[in-house]
Amino acid sequence: MPVKDVTPNSASSFNKINKIKKFSPRYLYLVLMIFLSIYYYLVLPPFHYASLDFWIFLAIALIGVFIIELFTDSSGWLQKIKNQNYQSLEIKGIKLPKKYRWFFIPIPLLLLLALAGHLIFSPLFISKQYANLIQPVTKDFKSEFPESNIDQIPLVDRDTAVRLGNRHLGALTDLVSQFEASEEYTQINISAKPYRVTPLKYAGFFKWLNNFKDGIPHYLQVDNVTGKVEVKSPEQPIRYSFAEHLGRNIYRHLRFNYPFNIFGQPSFEVDDEGIPYYIATTYGRKFFLREAEPTGLVIVNAMTGDHQKYELDEVPGWVDRVYSAELIMHQLNLNGQYKNGFWNSLFAKEGVTEATEGYNYIPMNDDLYLYTGITSVVADDSNIGFVLVNLRTKESSMFPLSAAEEFSAMQSAEGSVQETGYKATFPLLINLQNKPMYILTLKDSSGLIKDYALVDVQNYQQVYVAPSLTQLMKQYAEDQPLDLESISQENLQELTGQVESIQAVVQDGQTMYYFMMDGKVYQAPLALNEFLPFVQEGQDINFTVDTEGSIYSVDLSKSFGDNADEEATVEETSETTVDPLIENVN
Known part of the structure; x- marks a missing residue:
């Protein structure tokens, strides 16, 4: 019986091992570079030490290098196995070369540095600096809070603006087949009047393929007072937005032109001439990477892609949003928590305050202000004052005023029409001839505005409800001295x-x-x-x-x-x- 020759198979195995040994790592590095390029194109991390996305990107790159080097060096171990011809081999351990230490030594050092910095620059040691990130100036409500113009109270909230915009666009059959309204609906001022604006977006990927060469022809403008919706056509189509793909995506356009800057969420705005822009605030970090703080902003023309970077003291006057509402609310809480020191915030809690959970926007003097109540941490149902913050300059005003907390006022308004089941929106604070009042809307289960309510800030059980703003003011005037002509500043x-x-x-x-x-x-x-x-x-x-x-x-x-x-x-x-x-x- 012939003996089976297994030599060719063994030779084949040795050849495979030799191929592994001869394999050049440059091909693997090429694959790694392609992967990192795709990752960067999709995730768009900034090359900035204060960005977590940057450290994740760097970690992925280092792990890739480590794997490639380990794979390359492992060919030497395979060579030892080949030389022993698969006979019994006892592996006592493999000692990694010294170069691998550079992959591991920085990790504990960086962690130690991060922990030390996190502790040293914590509120435990520099609580005053945390409190001073925002410094509201105390003002008198009667003399310094602007008297409200009832013709310009922006009672159309974002939810209603979205419904109005979507319904108006749905009636335009020539547009709705290709476009739909974006979810942005940014609240801004245009010529000192409040509006919400949002660009159109492509109604799906294939609609983008059909239309991206021509761009987006319109944006929606919703009047925050009357609810009137207009389809605006800028001089040129909008070519840079979140709806675009590839290089015309607004965030990718910003990242490729400013690779070293940290950006907040770009917001869609329109200047007084109707030119659409995207406003992107740039951020740095204070207190050793702990607190974000704006350093400037970049304005991008949404039609042409032209961009310009500004310092905070150079921001054009028509821009309404530099500071985000979330950042302002966070800094207001830091101010209330640490203005009397760190230990006071834990134990005595004397004078410790916090912002209420909700906020709203008030247009004043062609600027947009964030409004929220300030309450003591030891009292849940009352405010000790109100804060107005200019979202362009961060100028902050505190109006000390004992008042009902906003959610208590909302519940009181809902209780006045409890048989209807209407739900109250977050109120606005207005000044009716030196008297502070909450004004809000009441919606049915479909989100339609059915009633308007005035709630006395200092006595939230006093509620006025009417189906129109005119009737509401008239009803209020029956009990309070109110000159309706004087609070209507329109011609x-x-x-x-x-x-x-x-x-x-x-x-x-x-x-x-x-x-x-x-x-x-x-x-x-x-x-x-x-x-x-x-x-x-x-x-x-x-x-x-x-x-x-x-x-x-x-x-x-x-x-x-x-x-x-x-x-x-x-x-x-x-x-x-x-x-x-x-x-x-x-």
Whole structure:
């Protein structure tokens, strides 16, 4: 019987081992470089010592080098196995070369440095520096909190703006087949008026393939007061946004041009001329990598990709957001916790405060302010004051004022309409002729605004609820001294015409007069003018009207002489067509 020759197989095994020995590590390094390039392109870590993403990227690179070197050196061990021809081999241990120490020695040193720095620069030793990251200046509410203009109260919150924008875009069949509204809806000021703006985005990857050469033609602009939605068309299409892929993705565009900067989330803004931009704040670290702090910002033209970096003291006046709301809230909490020292924050807790869980935005003087309440850590249901922070300059004001906490006011408003099940939105603080008031909206289960509420800041059980802003102010004026004309700063105009028809209707025990003029219907209660019962068809009547169509006074002197020259607030029932999502916002 012939003997089976296994020599070729053994030779083949030795050849494989020899191939491993001759394999050059440069191919593996090429693979590693390709992998790191893809990782960098997707993750976009900054080359900055204060970025965790940078250290993760560096760790991946070092681990890759370690594996390649280990694989290359292991060929020597395989050579020893080959030389013993697979016979019994006792491996007592493999001693790694000295070069591998460079992979391990820095790790404990870096960890030790991080722990030491974390302790030395902690609030235990420098609590005052933590508290001084933001320093609210104490001011008087009556003299220094701007009096509110009821024509410019931004009661359209983000949720309602999203619903309005999506519904408006859905009605434009030529756009909705290719685009949809982005989720950004940034609140900004345009020519001192509050809006939320958001660009369109491609409705899926294949829609991007069809349209990316032409770019995004429009952005949405939602009026935060009236809820009016406009589709704006900039001079050129938007080519740089979060909806883009490859090099035109806004974050990738920023990273490739500024590889060494740490960026916050870029925000979409529009200047007063309607030019769309992305605003990206750059960050550094204070207290040995512990606290983020803005160092400047980069403005990118969303149409052309042109970009410019600014220092904090060079920021253009039209920019509304440099400091994020999350950063401001965090620093307010640090200020309240450590302003009287570290040990006080743990034990005595004298004067220790914190910001309430919610916040809102208030437009003032063409700037955007973050508003939130300040409460003591030992009291849960009341505020000791309010803070306004300019999101462009971080200028901060503290208004000491004993008041109900915002969520208590929300619950009180919900309790006033508990049979409806409406839910309150986070309130705004307004100044009604030197009296602080919360104003908020009440929504049904579908997210539609049904009612508006005023809650007394200092007595949150006093609540006024009405289906329109005009009715709300009128209801409040019945109990409080309030000159509606003085708190409406819009230009007023007079409207004069003949009464075409008039009817008296009793509602809830009150006589209301409905009359038609120029094809439009108005209503006024009898208490406004004692001569209303004598008004007849064909008589002249005069109204004082603001630019939004809200009527503030009625003058019957042309029909009944000077004795009938009395002004009182009336409300319009059908002056304008109002979006049902924000019923009767004037």
